[in-house]
Amino acid sequence: MRVVATAPAKINLTLDMVGRREDGYHLVRTVLQGLSLRESVTVWEEKEPGVRLSVVGAAVPADERNTAWKAAAVFRRETGHALPGLGIRVHKRVPVGAGLAGGSADAAAVLAALDRLAGTHLRTDELCGLGAQVGADVPFCLLGGTAVGTGTGTILSPLPDLPDCWVAVAKPPESISTAEAYRRIDGAPDLPVSRSAAMEAAVCSGDLTAVGRELSNAFDAVTALSGVEEIKRVMRAHRTLGCQMTGSGSAVFGLFDDRADAERCVQALRVRWADAFLCRPDPAGARVEG
Ligand code: ATP
Numbered sequence: 001m002r003v004v005a006t007a008p009a010k011i012n013l014t015l016d017m018v019g020r021r022e023d024g025y026h027l028v029r030t031v032l033q034g035l036s037l038r039e040s041v042t043v044w045e046e047k048e049p050g051v052r053l054s055v056v057g058a059a060v061p062a063d064e065r066n067t068a069w070k071a072a073a074v075f076r077r078e079t080g081h082a083l084p085g086l087g088i089r090v091h092k093r094v095p096v097g098a099g100l101a102g103g104s105a106d107a108a109a110v111l112a113a114l115d116r117l118a119g120t121h122l123r124t125d126e127l128c129g130l131g132a133q134v135g136a137d138v139p140f141c142l143l144g145g146t147a148v149g150t151g152t153g154t155i156l157s158p159l160p161d162l163p164d165c166w167v168a169v170a171k172p173p174e175s176i177s178t179a180e181a182y183r184r185i186d187g188a189p190d191l192p193v194s195r196s197a198a199m200e201a202a203v204c205s206g207d208l209t210a211v212g213r214e215l216s217n218a219f220d221a222v223t224a225l226s227g228v229e230e231i232k233r234v235m236r237a238h239r240t241l242g243c244q245m246t247g248s249g250s251a252v253f254g255l256f257d258d259r260a261d262a263e264r265c266v267q268a269l270r271v272r273w274a275d276a277f278l279c280r281p282d283p284a285g286a287r288v289e290g
Contacts, residue, residue: 002044005113007105007141007286008034009094009279011167011246011253013203015217016194017185018150025152026182029196031159031203034144035167035279039094039105040289041068043113046085057092060103066090070134071107072114078130081118095275097175099219099247101137105286108141112286124285128156137247144285146203148196159200162281163208166262168235171251171275172227181219181248188222212241212255220245228252231269238265251275 010032019027046052053062053069060066064073068090076083088110094102111130115122122130124142131138136153146159176184185191195216202210220228228245235243235254239261243254256262262278269276 003113003116004289005109006038006040007108009037009100014196014199030149031199034282036282037279040091041109042089044087046087049084053088055090067103067107068110071110074133075114095171098171098251099249104137105141107134107138108286116288142286145283159203166256167279168254168265169277170231170269170273174226175250178248184222191218215242215244219248225250
């Protein structure tokens with residue numbers, strides 16, 4: 001049996017640093033939104049023992065360093081389902097190193113696919129527990145929709161869906177690792193004032209204009225990646241309700257209530273940046289397709 005599963009990329013509507021754990025991990029408060037830009041994986045049993053992983057669409061390592069591989073290893077270890085021979089094909093659509101959680105979406109999709117393949121019928125919270133062992137964004141990619149993330153981002157509280165809107169996303173070529181982005185946070189004299197509570201209120205009241213106004217991201221304020229401000233200028237010229245970098249970058253998103261504005265914006269972005277997408281908020285988390 002071949003199982004195809006998909007999982008959403010995410011954007012951070014807010015991303016505040018609220019403290020440090022004793023082990024040095026940053027504690028955050030973030031409002032996350034899943035996008036219709038989704039990763040897709042195909043998983044099947046193989047006769048030969050071991051994991052055979054292939055990745056289509058991006059140059060990322062297809063071995064034990066890959067989040068899809070890590071998710072399979074965690075699933076086998078924690079559920080006791082040996083699945084001795086496993087084939088995994090990852091179809092990447094989400095740009096790498098973008099702050100869009102593409103690697104986390106791959107891991108989430110693999111967990112959803114293996115749950116079906118092995119017939120384990122795990123609850124979402126159980127899958128999230130496995131996902132958190134792979135990466136902080138994996139539980140959100142499993143859950144999807146709109147949610148507040150606390151702790152290292154893995155403790156999730158769902159929020160109401162965003163009102164219907166369009167999301168333009170573009171990634172400039174330059175990006176930095178999440179570890180380097182946190183180093184820049186640690187070296188910054190000031191971070192933006194937390195806007196997560198105001199954002200949560202805006203989401204709960206279904207006020208898209210307020211959502212656009214309350215966008216904030218501590219990384220956006222300190223990383224100064226080249227291309228980010230130019231992308232924002234294009235988005236503002238097309239009447240975005242608000243735009244900013246997602247996660248540790250370098251992708252930038254802009255919210256639009258008008259479809260034609262959003263389409264024209266993405267066309268204008270594509271002239272300069274190949275990684276430009278028109279998306280919508282997606283209420284669905286990782287799921288098996290077909
Ligand atoms: P996040 O918002 O979760 O930090 P990101 O968009 O910044 O996500 P990814 O593209 O998910 O970052 O991952 C970037 C790094 O992870 C790269 O160094 C890449 O080699 C490694 N990686 C491992 N597995 C994957 C995968 N399945 N897809 C993409 N990158 C992967």
